[in-house]
Amino acid sequence: DTQFVYAGEHRVVYEDFYGQWKHLVDRYREHITFLGLIRNPQKMADFYAMCDVFALPSRTDCFPSVQIEAMLCGTPVVATNIPGAREVVRVTGMGKLVTPRDERALAQGLIEVLRDPTPYIKTKEEIRSIFNTERTLDQYEALLQSLVDEK
Structure with missing residues (x-):
């Protein structure tokens, strides 16, 4: 039994996805839950952690932070390329x-991913090492320094 849980605004004025898919939402209402916008950080973390998989079907997004938030909670992601x-x-x-x-x-x-999530799951330590702020800043500093050195 599959349950789709949607967090965030689903009636965004500039994207009428909800209007386009309302007929399917109505048809499968018992399998779809709209939570609305979650502002509390702990509730958001709880949301990500309860998901078996997080879907990010974005058409454009320069850096989708929700994807990283889900990963930090240990949830694998299916995202558009x-x-x-x-x-x-x-x-x-x-x-x-x-x-x-x-x-x-x-x-x-x-x-x-639902059938075999194992390849996509990391331990909290692995996740924290990937998203290590100090290491990332060191990498940016090295990159910028290399650009300066090239001049």
Whole structure:
């Protein structure tokens, strides 16, 4: 039995996805829950942790922080193969990339991760080492220094 839980605003004015898919939402209402926008950080962490998989079907997003938040809570991600999301999945190995705007690819990716989540799960220590702020800052500093040295 599958349950889809949606956190965030689902009636965004500039994207009428809800309006486009309302007929399916109505049809499968017993399998879909809309939580709305979650502002409390602990409740958001609880949401991510309770998910078996986190879907990020973005069409554009320069750096989707929700993807990292889900990963930090130990939840594997199925994300569209767009620049920001792509890098996070490649670096962490905590997810699967699917073709943007392809509902079948998204569904297949979700099914694959749900059937065998093991390759996409990391320990908290592994996750923290990947998203280590000091290491990231050191890498940025080294990159900037190399650019200065090239001049």
